[in-house]
Amino acid sequence: MKRFAVIGDPIAHSLSPNLHQEVYRQLELDVSFEQIHVTPNSLDSFINSNKLDGFNVTIPHKLSIIPFLKGLDEAAKTIGAVNCVHNGKGYNTDWIGFLKAMELNGVDLNGKDCTIFGAGGAARAIAYALIQSNVNSISIVNQTKQNADTLVKWIQNNSNITVNTQTLEHSNTQTIIINCTPLGMWPDTESMPEVEIQNGQILADTIYNPLETAWLKAGKTKGAKTIGGLDMFIAQGLASADIWFGEKISEKIKLEDIKKVLKSELC
């Protein structure tokens, strides 16, 4: 029987097992998916004794796992973070998850002006997705200016796209704004990015717990189109399954049934 897992610290609240077990149920596969608590100090021994057929990687190991791997795919190498491992090789499927979520919600990124709120790992994966989508411009807004500058430099080194750091007051009605901070995540559900929301903007959150953040609720009342983080989460998981099974598992499953399972676990 094939065995898969997600590793992280903490890991108890991960929804990855619910997602993947629903995939296996739908496809009638005799496969297991566990969550494994791996602390930073035990990452080395976990890798050396690993017998899994593949695993997802979450906080805080997305960067620190890289020296333990045999290689990286192009996206993981460029982004500098790994959330999926197969046969000792690291992949990044967060950027694929974001693009799929945009596609599912009818958002065409080509030529758009985009603002990323945050400058951490998710922000970089999403910046990579925006570069692949030929957006017109990317603005980075982040509480620590140095981290924003680092991400701006990274985008400049990896594309010809116009990029800057700015305050959100300058965003226009065409802007797609993506929240890549934990602002609004359970249990601190009242916090939100400080941004003046305008009618016609598209607001995408990476947070999926709660399903609709206070920021997205506020955006809806002001006429913005809003997209929660659950579609991205599901799509990054399915992209991992595609890598592990070497076939397009993602095209065979019923998305609505996965959503139903995950929504029942969330507040």
Ligand SMILES: NC(=O)c1ccc[n+]([C@@H]2O[C@H](COP(=O)([O-])OP(=O)(O)OC[C@H]3O[C@@H](n4cnc5c(N)ncnc54)[C@H](OP(=O)(O)O)[C@@H]3O)[C@@H](O)[C@H]2O)c1
């Ligand atoms: N839906 C999905 O599939 C998916 C996938 C990956 C991540 N995510 C979500 O994306 C979010 C970010 O994850 P990450 O891996 O990028 O984390 P990370 O690397 O730790 O980066 C966090 C970013 O948020 C900023 N930040 C943290 N606390 C803040 C606060 N109180 N106010 C304003 N900014 C704050 C940080 O600013 P500094 O630069 O000052 O530290 C940093 O830019 C999380 O909510 C995570 O759950 C979702």
